[in-house]
Every structure is written in C-alpha cells, then in structure tokens.
Amino acid sequence: MRKIVVCTFLTLDGVLQAPGGPDEDAESGFEHGGWQKNASDDEVGEAIAGWYQHSDAMLLGRKTYEIFASYWPTADPANPFTERMNSTPKYVASRTLTSLEWQNSTLLDGDVVQAVRTLKESDGGDINVVGSGDLAQTLMRHDLVDEYRLTIHPVIIGTGKRLFADGAIPTRLEPVSVSTTKGGTVLAVYRPNGKPAYDSY
Template identity: 55%
Template sequence: MRTLMVTAFVSLDGVVQAPGGPDEDRDGGFTHGGWAAPYIDDEVIARATGFAARADALLLGRRTYEEFAATWPLAPADDPIGSRWAAVRKYVASRTLTSVSWQNSTLLDGEVPNAVAELKKSEGGEIQVHGSGQLVQTLLAHDLVDELHLVVIPVLVGSGKRLFGSGTLPGRFDLVAAATTRSGIVVGRYARAGGLTYGAVGPETGNW
C-alpha cells in the first residue's frame, strides 16, 4: 500500500489559503495572500528540496495543478524541485478539466475517494499532496491520509480556508520528526496511528 502524505504551509490559526503570493487564491475576498513568503529562506527551501526528492507521485486538485503547471516548468533545468515535479507522475482530481497537458499528468477517473483508494493500492512509492485545499478536505473525510507534513508559520491570519474542516474524521497521529528553522517555522511530520483515544486528567483522577 502506497503512503499518501498531505503537506501544507499552515498559520498558527490553521489557515492554508494562498501562503505563497497575493494572487494565489482570492476566493472569498481573501486579501492576505503571501503571508508565508517572508519566512521562506534558504533553510526552508533546502528542507523542501529534500522532501520533494522523496515523492514518487503528486496528487493535486485543479487549482493547484494549474498553478504548478504554469510555474514549475519555468524553473531552471537544474532546479531540483522543478526537475522532480516534471519527472514524477501527476494525478489530478477535477470535475471541470477534460485534459491535462503538463508532462506525466493524468486525470483521475470517477469519484475522487474511490480513485485515490485504488491509486494507493497500485505499485509505487510515496504520493504527495501539495496545496489542493478542497481535495485535502475530501481525503480527510474519507480517511485516506496516512501522513501530515505541516510547515507551521508563526502568524495569525484571521480569515481564509482552513486545513481541517468539519468533515475531518477523529484520529491519532504519531510525531515522526520535528524541526525548527531560523525564521521561526516549526516543521512536523505526523503518521496516522489509529483511532482517537480518551481519558481523564486532574487531581481527582490521580493523573496530576
């Protein structure tokens, strides 16, 4: 079974909308686009490069696919992330696209949850989801996410699309790796660890 990892730049208050630029996603009149950019330094880029090298495939929603397809091919030939994205198979979840032209791209057939579940059963390595907020909500609601790679930026955005919506299923994750950067970012990698567990803590329980 292939591992499906969701990676996201996320603010302290859970916003994932348009971290990279003003015009990335203005849905809902969002005016804070680019909130993560001031924190992206050479250290963060080096970490992103190492992370990208692990990807065997990308799974993208329509908006993120179109953004990637319009920008990453412009990267220099020796750019490690751009060359990796060009090489790997890219699976696109969209109800509106009828074709995809970026090399090694394929439109998913049928309902997204079923198509992704079958994709995870196929031969290959890690499947990475970048951006694709609406797609991530679908994956979480159908328990298809195996790992979370969260790049937490020390800002409060206040409005915008959140990483975890009302359809998120309860569950536990183990912290696999963690690091901080000079710019104040906290990077965490979490692996799914089963269902949510419960307990009690306080002086009256003896667990204090």
C-alpha cells in the same frame, strides 16, 4: 502499498490558502496571499526537498494543478525544483477539466476516492498531496491519508481556507519528527494513529 502524504504550508492558525503569492488564490475575498515567503527560511526549503526525495508522484486538486501548470513548465531551469516538478507524474482530481497539458499529468477517472484507493494499491513510492485543501479533506474523511508533512509558519492570518476545517474527522496523530527552524517555523511529520482518547484532570 503506497503512502498518501499530505504536504502543506500552514500559518500558525492553520490557514493553507495562497502561500505563494498575492494572486495565487483570492477565493472568498482572501487578501493575504503570499504570506509564506517572509515567514520562511532556508531550513524550510531544505526540509521540503527532503520530503520530496521519498515520493515519486503528486496528487493535486484542480486549483493547485492550474496554479502549478501556469508556472512550472516555463520556470527557471536553474531552480532545482523545476525539473523535479515537471518530470514527476501528477494525478489530478477534477470534475471540470477534460484534458491536461502539463507534461506527465493524468486526470483521475470516476470517483476520486476509489481512484486514490487504486493508486495506493499500485506499485511505486509515496504520493504527495501538495496544497489542494479540498482534496486533502476528502481523503481525510475516507481514511486515505497515511502521513502529514507540515511546515507551520510563525504568522497568523485570521481568515482563509484551513487544512483541518470544520467537520474534520477526530484523529490522534503520532509524531514521526518535529523540529523548529531558527526562524521559528515548525517542521512536523505526523501519522494518523486512531481516534483521540478523552479523559479529565
């Protein structure tokens, strides 16, 4: 059984929207695009590279796919991620796209939940959900996420799309590894582990 792994950059207040640049995603009037670069450091890059070593596919929502597809096919080949991003199989969940031009991309047919269940049962390594907040929330609601790999950066935005938005399913998380970089970014890997327990002091 393959693992579905949500890999996401977050602000301290849980925002995942547009970490990469001012024009990445301005939906709902978001004005803080590009918040990640100045809140990151070399240790973050090393951790992310390690997270990708154990995966052999990506699962993307439409918006993240379009952002990546507009950049990576012509990205600097000296960037060690360029070959990785272009050669990795990519599965795309979309109700509006009818064809995909980025190499090694496959459009998921039919119901996305059933399509992801089928992917989990196929042969292969981990499948990373990168960005794609709406898709990640759909997968969470249907108990399809096996692991979270989060970089939590020391910046507060106050608005924007959140990974754990209103309506998130209450879930207890088991820490796999948690560390902090010199720049203050938390590198956290968690696995769902049942429901929260409630008690009082």
